[in-house]
Amino acid sequence: MNLEVLVSTMNQRDYSLINKMNIQSNAVVINQCNDNSQIEFLHSQHRIRWINKSERGLSKSRNLAIKSSEADICMISDDDLIYVDDYVEKVKAQFDKYPNADIITFQVEGIEEKFKDYHVEVRELNYLTSMKVASVEIAFKRDSIIGNKIKFDENFGAGARFQMGEENIFLTQCLQKGLNILYVPVKIADLHIGESSWFNGYNKDYFISKGAQFTAMSRMLANVYIIQYVLRKHKLFKNDISRFRALKLMMIGRKEYLNNIRNIGDLNERY
Structure with missing residues (x-):
């Protein structure tokens, strides 16, 4: 069983990121910059494939990786992670221990401040619990993803029209395909908590993106997701926007996403 770290980054001018992240395994690095080139080299006997691409978009980077x-x-992986020394052994051990798991999510601790609270026991993730997973916590069997033709939705993520939710949509696709997702209370990395590349407060773009995200996860249940979010999360945004306005913006996001999908379908039929 071999393992690779899939790193998404931007505007790197050298290869020092490998040391900064404490990468001790093979890796694929997608560096979005103003160049299109590729190089392969060994770092401490580990194979590193470094791909420079001029296209933009986090989900495009993930899919290429x-x-x-x-x-x-x-x-x-993202470039703000620092892996623990024995992450390779830890990750492999969990996939050996749980051979039926297609995806395993791990723990990541914040450096500057607390990242999140974690459960202390192993548990299977479902449609609701998977919504709390961050992309940098995810490890998966590549054959399970490739074999089921699962990709990150390139309409979502930093650099796309809708700025959030790409990992939640990805995991929803996995569950819809019948893949098994497991959480284990095992730490694999520390995370620098800096300014988010997409979160600029509970504003218009946030709620439009959220509505689109819920629709991409399930067109049938989108309205349920939207309404429950307004009811359950109101305390988070009550000082910024009213419930009615938040609901209206998420419905706009839902409509925009559906129109976008229809337009893509029309183009595919035409060409």
């Missing part, structure tokens, strides 16, 4: 990987186990 998965496509370029040749590993059995892939770990989704």
Whole structure:
């Protein structure tokens, strides 16, 4: 069982990121910059494939990394992570221990401040619990993803029209395909908590993106997701926007996403 870290980054001018992240395994690095080139080299006897691409978009970067990987186990990664020294052994051990798991999510601790609270026991994730997962916690069997033709939705994520939710949509697709997702209370990395590349407060773009995200997860249940979010999360945004306004913006996001999908379908039929 071999493992690769799939790193999404931007505007790197050298290869020092490998040391900064404490990468001690094979890796695929997608560096979105003003260049299109590729290089392969060894770092401490580990194979690093460094791909420079001029296109933009986090989900595009993730998809290219998965496509370029040749590993059995892939770990989704960003450039603000620092891996623990024995992450390779830890991740492999969990996939050995739970052979029926297609995806395993792990723990990541914040450096500057607390990242999140974690459960202390192993548990299977479902449609609701998977919505709390961050992309950098995810490791998966590549064959399970490729074999089921699962990709990150390129309408979502930093650099796309809708700025959030790409990992939640990804995991929803996995569950819809019948894949098994497991959480284990095992730490694999520390995370620098800096300014978000997409979160600029509970504003118009946030709620439009949220509505689109829920619709991408399930067109049938989108309205249920939207309404429950307004009811349950009101305390988070009550000082910024009214419930009615939040609901209206999420419905706009739902409509915009559906129109976008229809337009893509029309183009596919035409060409």
